Amino acid sequence: MRWNRLGWVAMAVLALAVAAYAFAVALTPEWRPPLVRDLFGQRPLAAWGHLLGGGVALAAGAFQLNTRLRNRWLGLHRWLGRVYAAAVGVGGLSALVLAPHALTGAVAATGFALLGLCWLATTALAVRAIRGRRLAAHRDWMVRSYALTLAAVTLRIYLGSSQLAGISFTVAYPAIAWLCWVPNLLLAEWFVRSPRARAMLAASAVPERWRRMPEPPRA
Template structure:
């Protein structure tokens, strides 16, 4: 139990740090690295939408998958979920546009485009299942969705490691376009199989009051 709590705290801290970093990229032009400056210059609307939407989803997502918080603050969980879905919608659509318009190689474009599509699809399915009252299915898809949201963190962990290792940036970036999210999704699948049942579970309808 302690190990699970510490893992969640570390994940949440990393998510919040990267979310703050994305917000700083939007608010402090001098803070932007060369790649971000190019994106802001060439595709400003898409870049602002992607960084803003992704930062919002990243800041909210870790809290949404915490069972203790979900059980004690259900109203806040629902409202935060709406903002999370909005952040993914904005960040995912703009991310897909940026990926398809990227000047990187085919592998880089395909990797980031696939990430954007999977991110949008998993989040939509999570939303659809909770609207249908299928709580367990919703949680399964939310775990997948946040694993893809967390790609923003793993991307920023792999990049400096690749540079320290002396791997040329174009080569490293093409690989990281896949490595930043595919292992996350595989880990999420293992977690789902270990902790959640395969069947969907609907909310029980509230008992009807007698009018007699």
């Protein structure tokens, strides 16, 4: 459990750092790099929506995945879940507006567009599952959704690494448009299907009062 806790702390620190950066760039024009400045000049509503929606989703989702917080403050968990879903809706739709205009061309544009679609779809399925009181399915879809939210973190890690390695932006960026989210989603899929992970989640991630909720009748 110690490693699980350390893993959550590391993930939360990175997520909150990128969220803070997104808020700072959105709210402080002089901090915007040239690429972001161009986005605000050409498509300001989409730029605002993507930065603020993505930042809120990163911050809210980090706390949603903490077992102790979720089990202790169920009401807060539900409200943060609503905030997270709304933020993904805004951020994901804005991403679909911005994706066709991604730098370096069609490969990057397609990667970011599919990321936006998968982000919206996994979150919608998580919301649908909890409304149907299918708790295990909700948990699994939320793991997938937040893995895609964390693409904002992995994208910056890959961008920084490619610069340190001396790889030109035009070569690296099309690959990063896919690498920032496809491995995340594959890792999430492995996690939700892993017997050990499923046993851990079933034992600790669902509050006792949630376990007593009746499942809906099957058709």
